[in-house]
Amino acid sequence: AGDPAAGEGKVAACAACHGTDGIATAPIYPNLAGQNAEYLVSSLKAYRAGERGGGMSAMMTPQAQALSDEDIADIAAYYASLE
Amino acid sequence: AGDPAAGEGKVAACAACHGTDGIATAPIYPNLAGQNAEYLVSSLKAYRAGERGGGMSAMMTPQAQALSDEDIADIAAYYASLE
Numbered sequence: 001a002g003d004p005a006a007g008e009g010k011v012a013a014c015a016a017c018h019g020t021d022g023i024a025t026a027p028i029y030p031n032l033a034g035q036n037a038e039y040l041v042s043s044l045k046a047y048r049a050g051e052r053g054g055g056m057s058a059m060m061t062p063q064a065q066a067l068s069d070e071d072i073a074d075i076a077a078y079y080a081s082l083e
Numbered sequence: 084a085g086d087p088a089a090g091e092g093k094v095a096a097c098a099a100c101h102g103t104d105g106i107a108t109a110p111i112y113p114n115l116a117g118q119n120a121e122y123l124v125s126s127l128k129a130y131r132a133g134e135r136g137g138g139m140s141a142m143m144t145p146q147a148q149a150l151s152d153e154d155i156a157d158i159a160a161y162y163a164s165l166e
Contacts, residue, residue: 027121038110039138046137053136054129055122 002037002070007078010071013063014079017056022082029056033082040076048072085120085153090161093154096146097162100139105165112139116165123159131155 011020014032018024022033032040046052048064067075094103097115101107105116115123129135130147150158 024119024122027119028125030118030122030126035113036107036110039107039113042111042138043113046140049137051137051140054132054134055125057129057134 002041002073002075002077004074004077004081007074007076010075011078014075017059018079022079032079035079037073037076037080040079041072044072044076085124085156085158085160087157087160087164090157090159093150093158094161097158100142101162105162115162118162120156120159120163123162124155127155127159 011018016025017029018032022031022035024031043052044064044067047057047060048067050061052060064072094101099108100112101115105114105118107114126135127147127150130140130143131150133144135143147155
């Protein structure tokens with residue numbers, strides 16, 4: 001499982017849209033605070049694999065492609081840990 | 084914008100995984116309670132268009148293809164309205 005403390009140090013790019021606190025900065029983006037970590041991992045891996053199109057995928061695919069499996073686990077654990 | 088009261092009557096299929104209360108029934112599914120309606124609409128339309136693959140898309144694509152624009156707006160408004 002990911003390390004939420006490590007994840008906190010990896011969300012600088014995420015936070016521009018999803019907030020450091022997991023509350024989206026605009027309503028077209030999803031809130032991530034308290035989201036299930038397992039779902040967040042699945043979602044980021046689908047973007048990274050180029051499977052998830054539509055929506056904000058033009059932004060998310062390259063972001064996810066910069067992440068290792070460990071990065072994804074840590075980021076997911078961080079956002080899941082928030083209220 | 085969608086009608087949350089109408090949406091409540093349209094989530095029987097959604098609720099099997101996402102809960103009537105928007106809390107997922109298993110951690111591989113996302114919680115939807117309080118999610119931004121605009122994001123939920125975008126997500127369902129991406130599934131309906133066949134753009135969003137990976138993850139649970141094999142389940143979600145046919146579900147979304149059964150929904151009209153009004154259904155999507157109402158369902159999104161319902162889940163967004165929950166705590």
